[in-house]
Amino acid sequence: MENGKLYGVGVGPGDPELITLKAVNTIRKCDIIAVPRSGESEKVAFSIAKGAVNDIECKEIVEIDMPMTRDKDILNASHEAGANILIDLIKKGKNIAFLTLGDPCIYSTYIYIHKRVLSKGYSAEIIPGVPSFCAVAARLNEGLVEGAEPLHIIPASYKGASEGLDFKGTKVLMKTGRSINKVKESLKEKGLYENAKMVQRCTMDGEAVFDSLDDVDESSSYFSIIVVKDKE
Structure with a gap:
């Protein structure tokens, strides 16, 4: 056989x-x-x-x-x-x-x-399938990177995530989980907080778009992705 x-x-x-x-x-x-x-x-x-x-x-x-x-x-x-x-x-x-x-x-x-x-x-x-962060960018109605800009995919709840925020280019924060408050603090420390947007349950029932992380807390869904653009 x-x-x-x-x-x-x-x-x-x-x-x-x-x-x-x-x-x-x-x-x-x-x-x-x-x-x-x-x-x-x-x-x-x-x-x-x-x-x-x-x-x-x-x-x-x-x-x-x-x-x-x-x-x-x-x-x-x-x-x-x-x-x-x-x-x-x-x-x-x-x-x-x-x-x-x-x-x-x-x-x-x-x-x-x-x-x-x-x-x-x-x-x-x-x-292969459509990655969640590409769907998130589409939902935000904006591109992730242009020209020579690099793209970084960062597991936000793991060790070293904060250092990843220092990279030049667009940062996609996945696997945030219950570490969302820690992630928000790191973004503030790096001066990137105002540049961050989040989509929860993208293309699923219960989808929510956050143009500011002010309304995001630890009750946010497991299916949440944060996109952080470089400071202009």
């Missing part, structure tokens, strides 16, 4: 109309849909795909345990176990679409599985 293949499918930021045609066709041709068992974003990813692929609920759904933790030992063990579950299906000739919000190459849980499947000699392919 010929082996199947794993596809990491980016479903875009929220609006089903922003899923690529290639992503839709990949989901349709796959035998199995894989989603992580934990994490709000992954439930949203399936909901988005459902809005674009009518028969997705007729497919076999496999949940992969992906705990929400930063403990490296726990994460490595779960990623290894998840990869092995999918490899067993691949060896049975199954093609699998692993759904991920946005693009699989940007802070996705999928990429850890992808690397392990490849390292064990099996086929895996990434199907």
Whole structure:
């Protein structure tokens, strides 16, 4: 029996109309849909795909345990176990679409599985999606960078994020989470606070646009992205 293949499918930021045609066709041709068992974003990813692929609920759904933790030992063990579950299906000739919000190459849980499947000699392919920060820029109705301006993607709740604000060019702050007040303080210290805008749940139900961070607090959604332009 010929082996199947794993596809990491980016479903875009929220609006089903922003899923690529290639992503839709990949989901349709796959035998199995894989989603992580934990994490709000992954439930949203399936909901988005459902809005674009009518028969997705007729497919076999496999949940992969992906705990929400930063403990490296726990994460490595779960990623290894998840990869092995999918490899067993691949060896049975199954093609699998692993759904991920946005693009699989940007802070996705999928990429850890992808690397392990490849390292064990099996086929895996990434199907790109519209990144959330591109949707945010479109919602703000402005570009991210022009000419020779650099673009920096910064995980705002992790160590070193404040130093990233010193980079020249546009800063996109992702993974803010409950660190939003700390992020606001860092922006004020760097003199960038007035240059920051935020979109919460971009292209999803409950979308909110903040031209100022004054109205943003720790109750803000997990799906929030801040765009910070250089001082003029």
